[in-house]
Amino acid sequence: MNWKRASIGLAIALPIILLLGYGLTRDPRAIASPLPGRAAPDFALAQLENPDSVSLSSLRGHVVVVNFWASWCIPCRDEHPVLLQATRTYAPRGVKFIGIAYNDKPEDSKRWLEELGKAYPSLIDPGARTAIDYGVTGVPETFILDKQGVVAFKKFGPITTAEINQKLDSLLALP
Numbered sequence: 001m002n003w004k005r006a007s008i009g010l011a012i013a014l015p016i017i018l019l020l021g022y023g024l025t026r027d028p029r030a031i032a033s034p035l036p037g038r039a040a041p042d043f044a045l046a047q048l049e050n051p052d053s054v055s056l057s058s059l060r061g062h063v064v065v066v067n068f069w070a071s072w073c074i075p076c077r078d079e080h081p082v083l084l085q086a087t088r089t090y091a092p093r094g095v096k097f098i099g100i101a102y103n104d105k106p107e108d109s110k111r112w113l114e115e116l117g118k119a120y121p122s123l124i125d126p127g128a129r130t131a132i133d134y135g136v137t138g139v140p141e142t143f144i145l146d147k148q149g150v151v152a153f154k155k156f157g158p159i160t161t162a163e164i165n166q167k168l169d170s171l172l173a174l175p
Contacts, residue, residue: 041133045123071112079158
């Protein structure tokens, strides 16, 4: 009788163990995002520094960089100088930059920006609803939108100077 219980337990446990083992071999960065090539989800979110909101639809006609970040994120700290430099280089050419604080307390986000510097609006995403719409799986994640509001590029992890410059230069070269 015990061998029957053991067989049933094994029959139930083995597929679960195999599925978990397979899942552990997958890299979440390798999961393709469905957004590139599609219209970016619109949002209207309040700024960290003031009650004014920023909507994505108001930025149509501009190349837009949307960066999801958090004060508790170490790679975000490493990436931030790249975004500040890109803002200095590309904002005069009409590129708009937006930061969206992901699962962070507003006071922590404000303190982080005061420490590291700010050059573009950072927004509050209550309940991470915008992050969900964008399929954010962790931070940092950066989305670059073309002038029509279509996602032209998505980066999981810290974006490099070379990556952001190449993508923005190619989008700005288009009519």
